[in-house]
Amino acid sequence: MKTIKYEIVDFILNESFQRYVLNKNQEDITYWEEWLTENQEAATIFHEAKSLISFISARKTFPKHRSVSDEVFEKLLSQIEIEENNEENIPQRRSISPFWYVAASVIIMLGLSFFFNLSSLFYTGSLSSQNLEVIVPKGQRSQVLLPDGTQVWLNAGTIFKYPSNFLKNGREVFLEGEAFFKVTHNARMPFLVHIKNNLTIKVLGTEFNVKCYNDERSVETTLIKGSVVFSQTDKHNNVIKEVHLAPKEKVTYDKVIQNMTITKFEIPAPSSLAASTNSALTVVKTKTTDNEKVENSDQLEELTSWKDDALVFDDETFGDISIKMERWFGIPITIKDENLKQVRFTGKFVNKETVYQILDIINRSEPIQYTKKKNEIIISRHK
Amino acid sequence: MDNTQLYTSIFKYHFDTLYNYGLKMTNDQELVKDCIQELFFRIWKNEIDLAQISYLKSYLIIGLRRQILNMLELKFYHVDKIKLEDHFLIEFSAEDYFIQNQFEEDQRNSVIHALNQLTIKQREAIYLRYFEELEYAEIAEVMNINLQSAKNNVHRGLGSLRELLTLSLLSVFLEKSLC
Numbered sequence: 001m002k003t004i005k006y007e008i009v010d011f012i013l014n015e016s017f018q019r020y021v022l023n024k025n026q027e028d029i030t031y032w033e034e035w036l037t038e039n040q041e042a043a044t045i046f047h048e049a050k051s052l053i054s055f056i057s058a059r060k061t062f063p064k065h066r067s068v069s070d071e072v073f074e075k076l077l078s079q080i081e082i083e084e085n086n087e088e089n090i091p092q093r094r095s096i097s098p099f100w101y102v103a104a105s106v107i108i109m110l111g112l113s114f115f116f117n118l119s120s121l122f123y124t125g126s127l128s129s130q131n132l133e134v135i136v137p138k139g140q141r142s143q144v145l146l147p148d149g150t151q152v153w154l155n156a157g158t159i160f161k162y163p164s165n166f167l168k169n170g171r172e173v174f175l176e177g178e179a180f181f182k183v184t185h186n187a188r189m190p191f192l193v194h195i196k197n198n199l200t201i202k203v204l205g206t207e208f209n210v211k212c213y214n215d216e217r218s219v220e221t222t223l224i225k226g227s228v229v230f231s232q233t234d235k236h237n238n239v240i241k242e243v244h245l246a247p248k249e250k251v252t253y254d255k256v257i258q259n260m261t262i263t264k265f266e267i268p269a270p271s272s273l274a275a276s277t278n279s280a281l282t283v284v285k286t287k288t289t290d291n292e293k294v295e296n297s298d299q300l301e302e303l304t305s306w307k308d309d310a311l312v313f314d315d316e317t318f319g320d321i322s323i324k325m326e327r328w329f330g331i332p333i334t335i336k337d338e339n340l341k342q343v344r345f346t347g348k349f350v351n352k353e354t355v356y357q358i359l360d361i362i363n364r365s366e367p368i369q370y371t372k373k374k375n376e377i378i379i380s381r382h383k
Numbered sequence: 384m385d386n387t388q389l390y391t392s393i394f395k396y397h398f399d400t401l402y403n404y405g406l407k408m409t410n411d412q413e414l415v416k417d418c419i420q421e422l423f424f425r426i427w428k429n430e431i432d433l434a435q436i437s438y439l440k441s442y443l444i445i446g447l448r449r450q451i452l453n454m455l456e457l458k459f460y461h462v463d464k465i466k467l468e469d470h471f472l473i474e475f476s477a478e479d480y481f482i483q484n485q486f487e488e489d490q491r492n493s494v495i496h497a498l499n500q501l502t503i504k505q506r507e508a509i510y511l512r513y514f515e516e517l518e519y520a521e522i523a524e525v526m527n528i529n530l531q532s533a534k535n536n537v538h539r540g541l542g543s544l545r546e547l548l549t550l551s552l553l554s555v556f557l558e559k560s561l562c
Contacts, residue, residue, distance in 0.1 A: 012541045057513030069398040076420045
């Protein structure tokens with residue numbers, strides 16, 4: 001008779017053996033019981049493997065939580081009861097329930113969080129409700145229509161949250177990333193956009209753009225129409241700084257030095273207009289004071305053109321551009337050359353160019369080469 | 384609410400599983416309780432037809448996992464979601480084994496110690512496979528990985544476990560467990 005030397009690993013890694021120990025499948029149980037009677041010489045190792053697996057799957061010893069279960073169940077029942085009463089009292093509720101549309105591929109999650117937790121960071125109040133959460137992955141853009149008719153465009157790599165009882169307890173949303181808002185006017189109910197770093201934008205009815213990506217140093221709010229108040233509060237919700245924006249103004253908040261700068265977008269004087277026809281891509285920037293800048297009003301349009309699928313680089317470094325493109329196209333981009341990261345480009349892509357088409361265009365003014373590696377683009381200087 | 388009875392029995396049946404899993408993610412008991420309540424509230428309110436869901440247990444675990452991540456994200460809202468997932472606490476503790484007293488305490492502790500040496504993914508996969516007895520497809524779904532990775536995590540975990548435990552220790556086990 002031939003003797004085979006078995007290792008314990010042979011057993012514990014065998015799926016059929018695992019099922020046998022877990023008592024899952026009669027076929028496996030019969031098989032391994034028979035196997036054991038025929039291979040008594042391997043019994044020691046067989047039992048070792050069996051006891052190791054049963055030790056790991058200490059199912060019978062699982063803690064039971066009867067009283068906790070009852071406690072949570074009671075709370076659940078009263079929560080449902082309250083909800084049902086609310087629905088009866090407000091028969092109109094269904095007709096104004098939030099409806100929102102998003103691109104099919106965008107991940108929507110019914111946020112399972114209490115707005116209360118968020119609220120403790122921004123304001124005090126006993127507001128408690130579920131959050132609705134729209135997550136736009138890199139490489140995609142989306143749109144949301146809020147129950148009050150406010151339209152929101154969401155740029156790539158953005159998280160947007162609002163409570164399911166939006167409108168019932170005021171109009172408040174939470175943003176991380178970039179969004180363009182067209183807020184429905186309602187003087188009695190201000191619209192609040194909460195951003196990290198204790199920043200809040202207060203709005204009555206207006207059009208504006210907010211850019212607040214985690215991986216960027218600054219937060220930008222650009223007002224197109226109407227009026228907004230951009231404010232920073234401390235832990236206790238006391239306003240530290242606040243800026244009232246007029247149309248065609250942008251506030252830039254630097255997260256590091258906690259400083260706000262206003263940029264005004266103006267129609268250029270005739271002389272500079274003539275100059276700009278010669279080189280359409282040159283940007284006129286004049287610094288008036290430390291905290292105020294003036295830019296050509298064309299730039300204003302470009303700040304919000306992403307919602308119309310235009311990708312714009314405005315005298316930005318290749319390093320910043322690669323981050324923007326990574327978000328826009330949803331593909332990681334690495335630049336291998338430090339000097340290359342500092343080269344500046346200006347351009348506008350409106351024809352839904354692919355990432356490779358854009359890199360080819362960049363290549364015309366700066367010799368670069370790129371390689372596609374498994375879901376990643378690596379860029380280096382062309383030798 | 385015709386489904387009240389159904390929801391009630393599902394709640395009672397799966398509560399321990401969910402509560403234990405939640406406590407492996409965070410040790411904040413109140414947070415886990417709130418999350419389970421919200422999960423069922425949502426199911427109840429939206430009248431989700433649980434009969435249509437093929438793997439109910441993993442469906443509930445996924446729901447709870449998302450809910451807890453969401454809550455943790457809001458609580459530590461400056462921490463990236465991805466980083467939070469890396470800091471999963473799926474840890475094996477002596478309490479998981481307290482009834483298995485046929486093993487001496489120090490032997491029990493060495494196995495628990497060995498289990499906690501595994502990577503977090505391996506630990507979670509092993510936990511789901513052996514504590515919750517989920518199928519590999521369900522583990523893949525819960526952990527948001529593909530089927531092969533789910534299998535690999537269980538297999539590699541068991542493999543390293545074997546290496547971490549000395550044979551002699553296992554022999555002692557064996558004697559005790561055969562008694």
